[in-house]
Amino acid sequence: MVxxxxxxxxxxxxxxxxxxxxxxxxAIHVEHLIVGIVALCTLIWVAVMLVLGLALWRKRxxxxxxxxxxxxxxxxxxxxxxxAVLIAGMTVASFYTTRSIGLPQRASIAITVRAQQWxxxxxxxxxxATPGFQTANEIHIPVGQDVHVRLESADVIHSFWVPSLAxxxxxxxxxxxxxxxxxxxxxxxRGQCAEFCGLQHGHMAVMVIAEAPADYARxxxxxxxxAIPLVAPDAAAGRIAFLAKPCAACHTIRGTTATGNTxxxxxxxxxxxxxAAGLVETTRGSLAAWIADPQTLKPGNNMPMVxxxxxxxxxxxxYMESLK
Amino acid sequence: MTRxxxxxxxxxxxxxxxxxxxxxxxxxxxxxxxxxxxxxDHKVIGRRYIAxxxxxxxxxxxxxxxxxxxxxQPEARFIGPDRYNQIFTMHGSNMMFLFxxxxxQAMAVYLVPLMVGTRNIAFPRLNAFSYWIYVAGGxxxxxxxxxxxxxxxxxxxxxxxxxxQYGAGKRADIWAQMITFTELSxxxxxxxxVVTVFKQRAPGMSLDRIPLFVWSMLVxxxxxxxxxxxxxxxxxxxxxxxxxxxxxxxxxxGGDVLLWQHLFWFFGHPEVYIIFLPAVGMVSTxxxxxxxxxxxxxxxxxxxxxxxxxxxFGLWVHHMFVAGLPRLGESFFTASSMAIAVPxxxxxxxxxATIWAGKPIFKTPFLFVMASW
Ligand SMILES: [Cu+2]
Numbered sequence: 001m002v003x004x005x006x007x008x009x010x011x012x013x014x015x016x017x018x019x020x021x022x023x024x025x026x027a028i029h030v031e032h033l034i035v036g037i038v039a040l041c042t043l044i045w046v047a048v049m050l051v052l053g054l055a056l057w058r059k060r061x062x063x064x065x066x067x068x069x070x071x072x073x074x075x076x077x078x079x080x081x082x083x084a085v086l087i088a089g090m091t092v093a094s095f096y097t098t099r100s101i102g103l104p105q106r107a108s109i110a111i112t113v114r115a116q117q118w119x120x121x122x123x124x125x126x127x128x129a130t131p132g133f134q135t136a137n138e139i140h141i142p143v144g145q146d147v148h149v150r151l152e153s154a155d156v157i158h159s160f161w162v163p164s165l166a167x168x169x170x171x172x173x174x175x176x177x178x179x180x181x182x183x184x185x186x187x188x189x190r191g192q193c194a195e196f197c198g199l200q201h202g203h204m205a206v207m208v209i210a211e212a213p214a215d216y217a218r219x220x221x222x223x224x225x226x227a228i229p230l231v232a233p234d235a236a237a238g239r240i241a242f243l244a245k246p247c248a249a250c251h252t253i254r255g256t257t258a259t260g261n262t263x264x265x266x267x268x269x270x271x272x273x274x275x276a277a278g279l280v281e282t283t284r285g286s287l288a289a290w291i292a293d294p295q296t297l298k299p300g301n302n303m304p305m306v307x308x309x310x311x312x313x314x315x316x317x318x319y320m321e322s323l324k
Numbered sequence: 325m326t327r328x329x330x331x332x333x334x335x336x337x338x339x340x341x342x343x344x345x346x347x348x349x350x351x352x353x354x355x356x357x358x359x360x361x362x363x364x365d366h367k368v369i370g371r372r373y374i375a376x377x378x379x380x381x382x383x384x385x386x387x388x389x390x391x392x393x394x395x396x397q398p399e400a401r402f403i404g405p406d407r408y409n410q411i412f413t414m415h416g417s418n419m420m421f422l423f424x425x426x427x428x429q430a431m432a433v434y435l436v437p438l439m440v441g442t443r444n445i446a447f448p449r450l451n452a453f454s455y456w457i458y459v460a461g462g463x464x465x466x467x468x469x470x471x472x473x474x475x476x477x478x479x480x481x482x483x484x485x486x487x488x489q490y491g492a493g494k495r496a497d498i499w500a501q502m503i504t505f506t507e508l509s510x511x512x513x514x515x516x517x518v519v520t521v522f523k524q525r526a527p528g529m530s531l532d533r534i535p536l537f538v539w540s541m542l543v544x545x546x547x548x549x550x551x552x553x554x555x556x557x558x559x560x561x562x563x564x565x566x567x568x569x570x571x572x573x574x575x576x577x578g579g580d581v582l583l584w585q586h587l588f589w590f591f592g593h594p595e596v597y598i599i600f601l602p603a604v605g606m607v608s609t610x611x612x613x614x615x616x617x618x619x620x621x622x623x624x625x626x627x628x629x630x631x632x633x634x635x636x637f638g639l640w641v642h643h644m645f646v647a648g649l650p651r652l653g654e655s656f657f658t659a660s661s662m663a664i665a666v667p668x669x670x671x672x673x674x675x676x677a678t679i680w681a682g683k684p685i686f687k688t689p690f691l692f693v694m695a696s697w
Pocket of ligand 1: 195
């Protein structure tokens with residue numbers, strides 16, 4: 001068992017979802033603070049243990065003298081004073097960490113994340129280059145730039161936590177919170193809802209994809225466009241089926257008559273790496289499995305099972321996959 | 325009634341034998357079930373309280389084993405999400421409200437009267453009542469769980485998840501009702517301890533001579549008295565929102581979901597010290613006993629206990645650092661949270677000094693204390 005521990009720690013702390021593997025300025029500041037405080041406290045603990053060992057096993061003389069008593073009193077008082085000084089130091093360090101993260105309101109890019117049971121609705125405001133658009137569960141940001149994430153909730157409290165990039169921040173109904181998100185290195189950073197929010201809280205992941213500014217510009221341009229017209233016959237048939245079924249009442253596909261707002265915007269669902277908030281990778285097979293029976297894959301989620309024939313299912317899955 | 329000079333401390337004219345008999349008939353328990361159930365002897369109730377708390381500890385432990393089994397593999401299908409949410413909510417609520425606080429108070433019910441030299445705790449009937457109402461709260465929670473109505477909103481029951489709109493069924497109501505039962509019981513015991521310590525100490529035992537465990541229970545009891553009303557207000561408002569249709573926590577009608585968190589943690593943080601301080605008192609007593617020397621710095625230790633108790637009420641916001649409060653407020657609560665390390669450190673240094681100056685006897689209780697470092 002003990003031999004496995006290092007391995008377990010290595011898995012737990014590496015990868016793209018760890019506060020100890022920071023890739024963004026806010027997370028880097030926080031990591032310095034964590035490591036610094038833990039290291040200092042470890043030193044203090046070791047010192048206390050040494051003194052305890054000495055106290056337990058030292059050679060004792062007969063009787064306790066006045067002078068010894070007084071000496072002990074001086075040592076204890078000095079230790080308490082030292083504690084106060086160290087504590088004050090750590091408090092100041094924590095103030096500076098918060099200060100150095102800076103204010104999200106100053107960032108040039110603003111994104112609104114509106115959490116719902118159990119997925120993330122994401123709005124990009126319109127800019128000089130692109131009109132605003134909506135997407136879900138996947139946030140793209142340009143590397144090396146501050147991004148202001150406005151956090152809101154449509155139902156219960158959720159918490160937005162992408163540990164490799166920034167600290168945690170709640171999404172509270174009736175309020176709007178702000179978070180500064182920033183990545184120094186391109187990559188896919190996984191996040192997870194960090195405030196218990198009901199049945200599928202465990203399946204409420206979010207992906208932050210940091211990419212070079214040029215790639216980011218290309219992505220926003222593609223996302224703000226309507227769904228592309230179709231060529232493949234099965235996808236075209238799928239589109240007709242989709243619009244005829246209740247799907248369109250809950251989902252929006254820009255450029256079609258589907259304008260529902262209960263579920264994620266599907267205009268470019270095929271371009272996203274995962275579906276259902278990080279539950280499964282996006283493939284034609286996983287789309288079909290999801291659409292055929294969302295309640296088995298993610299019990300209790302807010303998408304009902306819509307009865308479809310197998311041909312309809314195949315065509316709709318092909319259509320979904322084609323929505324790049 | 326006359327008093328003779330030689331037995332100046334006696335307040336009775338009865339002879340030794342008669343006195344013994346009279347006292348025995350007053351204080352000893354009669355056999356029989358009714359007597360067993362209706363006893364007001366703090367030793368019997370204290371033992372019973374401790375035993376009951378350990379039963380809940382074992383039950384809560386089973387729940388955590390179930391959770392670990394489910395989590396042993398990713399995406400395991402051992403327990404469904406609905407049951408799982410009940411299990412971890414039950415685990416937290418059970419451990420906090422049915423084990424940790426009651427077991428500490430139970431130790432005090434048993435030990436404090438003995439330590440201050442009185443025959444029984446103040447308000448012995450209230451003491452019996454507090455035990456039974458605690459059992460009622462525990463039974464309510466566990467029976468609800470067995471019939472699949474266990475609370476499933478976390479032991480902190482954040483609104484709006486626990487509110488009328490998202491917490492369907494009776495589950496959150498059961499949770500709030502259990503809170504009312506156990507908090508009532510905790511409040512009653514706290515009042516008894518305070519009165520026992522202030523009013524029933526043996527002659528000559530001034531406040532600066534009571535054992536440190538008694539001091540720690542005294543401070544703890546004040547914490548209970550000041551902290552529990554916040555959670556009772558919270559759980560009552562929640563029940564009103566759920567059953568009567570008030571809007572304390574409904575932002576759409578001018579309510580505030582963070583109000584719940586403030587009320588909950590104004591209780592919930594002191595709760596940490598309600599569990600921690602008695603343990604500190606135990607350590608002080610054990611260290612003193614097994615080094616054969618009074619604790620070093622008694623007065624400083626008492627001040628540390630009181631300081632921890634006072635600071636305990638100035639930290640609750642550190643449970644809400646990610647809720648989006650103003651930064652200045654967060655800084656204040658960071659500083660006050662850090663400050664608690666000073667009295668905690670003081671106590672550790674005093675224990676070290678006690679061990680340094682004393683002669684440690686390596687018996688089991690002392691070994692436990694050493695292992696806890
Ligand atoms: Cu959530």
